[in-house]
Amino acid sequence: MIKKITQSLFAVVCLMTFIGIGTASAEKLRVGMECTYAPFNFKNENGDLMGYDVDVARGVAGLIGADLEFVCQKWDGMIPALLANKFDLVVASMSITDKRLEKMDFSDTYRISVGRLVGKKSAGLKLFDSTDKPIPANFADLKVGVERASTYADWFKNELPKANVVLYDTNESLYLDLVNGRTDMIMTNPMKAHLRFLSKEDGAGFEFVSPQIDERKYFGIGVGIGLRKGNDELKARLNKAIKTLTDNGYLESYALKYFPFAIH
């Protein structure tokens, strides 16, 4: 009798477990992001999560058939929280660096790290040739503002050592002096330049005067989806999904919601 009950209980437990597995058959991935980093991941006035990172996360999840749960996490605790299994993926505009690669793994990039020059529309600057190589002679007599010790300063030091570079301490003073006419152009992150300057009233007379400059030596690899080490199978699926999103123009359409240009 007792044996029978035990058997049937066992059967019930097995069944429940089976059903349990059945309902959770769609994989669940928890995604960490700051939720405050507009326009990449932020909450709109209704409290809904939006942004480029959010779109990428949803696009990837749709392709690999996973359910998403977003976890808001402050930046300085992002990697510890990933390692502590508070979430499975970091889709938070995190750049791939050697230092981070020691602790965690990254998918392929879904956003680039680049620099771009901004100058006056009316100046008619022609600084790059048809193969997007800078023409050093055309930089003569022009002042370029960059942030002190930034990747952009580095690029100028090595690629155009003769350029007249002025070093600034903040991004805002770059725009101020460009408007004031103390510099002829500035080099900075095109997304920042668009959001903080070109889309504003002060930036009306200015535009990008160079192609995107993305030499990996200076600007790094870009932004990828972070995950814990040892998840190579998941990583392969993420990479495949990112490739599909890139090839089918989804990444571009995500970017165009917030910027007038693609950012992958």
Added chain:
Amino acid sequence: MIFDLELILDSIPQMLMGLGLTLQLLFLSLALGTALAIILLLMRISGRWVLAAPAMAYIYIFRGTPILVQIFIIYYGLPQLELVRESILWPILREPFGCAIVALSLNTGAYVSEIFRGGVLGVDRGLKEAASALGLSARQRFIYITAPIAIRLSLPAYSNDVVSLMKSTALASTITLLDMTGIARTIVAETYAPYEVFLSLMVIYLVLTWMIQRSFGWIEKRMSRHVRSEI
């Protein structure tokens, strides 16, 4: 922590490349500031209200606000006005060097004029009375009697101000100038080694201060020859 001696030896010559700019800032703004100080002094002791009041207001404003704020107002604030960008002063104010010179001169002028006033007030009343008894005019009294004594009395405080002006030139690094401090900050931003670089920078400034103090010590001694010979 390990002190990176190689970095120090490497960064000192780099920082010394900014010495020329630091000295230009110092001497040019010292000359302009001292000239301004004399004008302000004459306005204050003129005994005419219309001249003394603006001088007092000017001195109050420039001594009463931080020089860093003055630099920012001149560098970032003034170009916001269309008027300034189209004025004949724009070629000067467009350049960070010009802005730094203007700010440092205006600031040091206010301090130095007060130092000079202290010197003028310190001149013994009896000397002036003796001069007028000799029939010297007010102008002659000022040029031949008051001014030389006032200069000697002002020298110790003036040398102090030169040292503090020399230190203020470091603020020019906040408006993109690559003086010694500007170069040091760039090196620090690249190497993440603030101790080594800023400590070396301190040593360079201390040497400069020592040279300024020695020079003024020598001038003071020379100007007080008659006093010592009497003892």
